[in-house]
Amino acid sequence: MKIKSLYVNKYKALKEFRINFNEDVSVIIGENGTGKTSILELIYNTFIENETFFKDEDGFSKSIIKMRLTDDEIKELNDLKQDNKRNKIFSLEVNKGLDNEFKFIGLPNFKTLNNKRIHSSLVYSKAEVNYKKQKIEAPIKPNDLKEFATIISEDENNKLNLKQYIINEHYKDLEDLSIGNKPFRIDRFRKLYNSFFKEKKFIGVKDFEPVFRVEATGEVHSADQLSAGEKQIFFRGGALLQLNLQNSIILIDEPELSLHPEWQQNILDFYRNIGNNNQIIIATHSPHIVSSCKKEEIRVLIKEEGIVKVEENIEETYGWTVEQLLLSVFQLDSVRNPEVQNRLDRFKELYINNSNLNEKEKTEMNSLKRELEKYLDPEDPSLSLVNLDKNSNKLEALINQLKSNKNNNVLEM
Template structure:
C-alpha cells in the first residue's frame, strides 16, 4: 500500500492543493509511488494537518464496508468537504484505490454513497491479516506516560497484562496518550521471555543445581541456546545507532524490558536517566521493529526532536533499514532530515502574497549541504545579522586592498581580510 496522489479542496486553511507523490519522468522509478515523502514548511503552513488527513482518510478506506457489492455502507462526512472536487489515490495490492467526494473506486469498480438500508455487508478491500497498516507517530509521542513500562520490572508488567485483551488491537496511532494495552503489546515478546527465563531459573534451583554451579550454568546455557532472547535481534539493529551516544542495549540484564547500558562503564542506565532524544529513538524504534510494516505507510511528525544533527542525518536511513518496504511520510523543520530525501520527494509548503498556502517541490539534490537546503528549499537566509555585518566588513576590506597603494598598509589589510575570511569561512 502506497499513497500516489492527493488533492485537497478545503481543510481548515488548506485549500486547492494538489500533490503528485510519484517519481517524475526520467527517474529510474518513473510513475511509481514515492518511497518516502517529506513535508517542509514554516509553522502554521499545515504539515501536521496533512499527516492527519492522510492517516485518517486511509484508515477510513481500510475499514469501509459495502452493501450488496455496490454501495458504501456508512459515509464519513468528515471527508465530503476535503474531497469536494478533490481526491486521494492509493496503490493497494497493485490495484488503484480512489477516494473522491461522491464515490469510491477500487480495482476499476465504482461504489457510490446512495443510502441502502438492507443487504449483505462485505469489506471493500480484503486486507489479509491487517497487513496493510497506517503507523502514525505524532510529535507528542515522547511522554512520561508512554515510557513508564520501560522503567518497570518485566515481571510486574506480566502480572498487569493479564487483565488486558489486546488480540484484535489493530490501530497504530502513537500519541501522548497511547493505550497502555498497546504499549504492553509491543513489549510482549520481551515480557514472555523474561517470564520463561524466571521459570527456568526456579526449575533448576528446585532440582538442587544451586550446589553445582558448573552444572547449573551448562543446563541454563543449553536452555538459552534453544530459547534465544528477543533482545538479541532488537539490540543488533538498535546498537548501530546507539553507539553514537556511547550506549548499547544490554543483552544480559533482566531488570528492565529493554535495558540500556553505558559502553564506557557497563553501568545500566534507567530510562529516566536517558536523554529525551534517546527516549524518542526507543519509542519509534520499537513499533517499527515489532510490527510487520511490509505493506505499511509510516507517518512521523518532527522525527528530529531532541536529536543532535549527526543523528538526524542518519535517521531516515536507519528507519528505512528497519522498515525497508514501508512508505515513509514525515513533516520536519530540519534541513538535516530533509537532506535524506530526493528533491521530488520534498514538498515545500509556503504562504503566497495573499497568505494562502501553496506547495512546490525541492531543488537541492539528496545529500546536499544543509546550508544549501536551507537556502534553496527552506527559502531561509541562514546568515544572521552578525554574519551579514562580518560579510560587509569582508567586502569593504577587499575594496580597500584593491585601492591601497601603500605596501605596508596593504599588507595589514590583507592580514585582516584573511583572518575574517578564515573565521567565517567566506
C-alpha cells in the same frame, strides 16, 4: 499497497490541494501553517473512516486518496473498474452530504474484502514531547497493537505497552534458550538501537526493565534514564519495530524533535531500516533530514496569496550543507542572527558609498566595523571588506561585486 496521491477540497489551510507521494520515502517541508501535519491527519483519518474527525472539522468537504496496488492486491479487489485495474490505481473518496452523512465511494470496506486483509498496516507516529517514567513490576501480556491502523503518540498506554512487549520477548527468548533453540526476538531491537546509538548499547532486560550500557564507563541504566532524544528513538522506533511492519504505510510527524543534528542526519535511514517495503511519509522542519534526501523525495509546501501548493521545481538537495538548504529550499533570507545580518547589510551599504559619507555616517561605519570584528569569525567572507588593504585590486573587485549584488545582499568569495 502504497499511497499515490492525496487531494483535498478544503481542510484547514489546504484548499483545492493536491500532493503526490513516492512509493518509498516522501519528506514534506514548509513553513508553519502550510499544512504539513494536516496532510498526515487527513491520510490517517480518511483511511480509518473516522467520521467524528471530519464532522468536528468545520469547512471540510472532500478528500481523495489514490493508491498504487500490486498485482496480488488487484486480484483481491475484483469489484474495481477495469480501467482502474489496468492502471493499478483506485480512489477512496470521502464526501460530506447535505444531510451531514458521510459516504465512502470506491471501496465498501477498505480494511478487509471478503474477510481478507488487503493491507498490513497504517501507522501514524505523532510528534512527541515527553516520556514519563513507568515501572513494570512483573511481565504481563502486552495489549494487541496489530490493528489495521495504529497511532503512536504520547499516550501512556503506548509507552507502557512497548516496555511490556520487550520484556515478554525477552522471556520468550529465555524459554527458547532453555530448550536449546537460538533466541532471536530481542536481537532485532538490539540491532536497530545499536545501529543508531554510538556511546551506549541496548543490552536487553534486567529486573523487568529494558536497559542500556554506557560504553565508556560500563554503567547500566533503564530506558527511563535515557535523554529526551534517546527516548524519542527508543519509544518511537521501538513502537514501529514492535508492529513488524511489512508493506505498510508509516506517517511520521517531526521525527527530529529532541535530536542532536548528527542524529537528525541519520534518522531517515533509521526509519528506512524498520521493516521491508514500507512507504514512509515524513513532515519535518529539519534541514539535516532534507540533506539526506534526494530531490525527488522532497515535497516543499509554499503559500502564495493564501493558497498552499507543492513547489514542483526544486534543486538537488542530497549532500547539501545546512546553510545551502536553509537559503535555497527553506527560503530563509539569512542564516545569521537577524540583528547581526542587518548590521552587516548596513555596513556594506555604507562601505559602498564610502567616498560620499558625512562625518556621522563615517563614525557609524567604523563603529559597525569594530562590532563585526568582535562577533564574527576572522575567516568569515563577509569581513573581507573590513580586513583588505584599501589599495588592493581585490578590494575594488569586491566593492564592484557588492554594488551589483546589493539588492540581493550576497557577497560571493
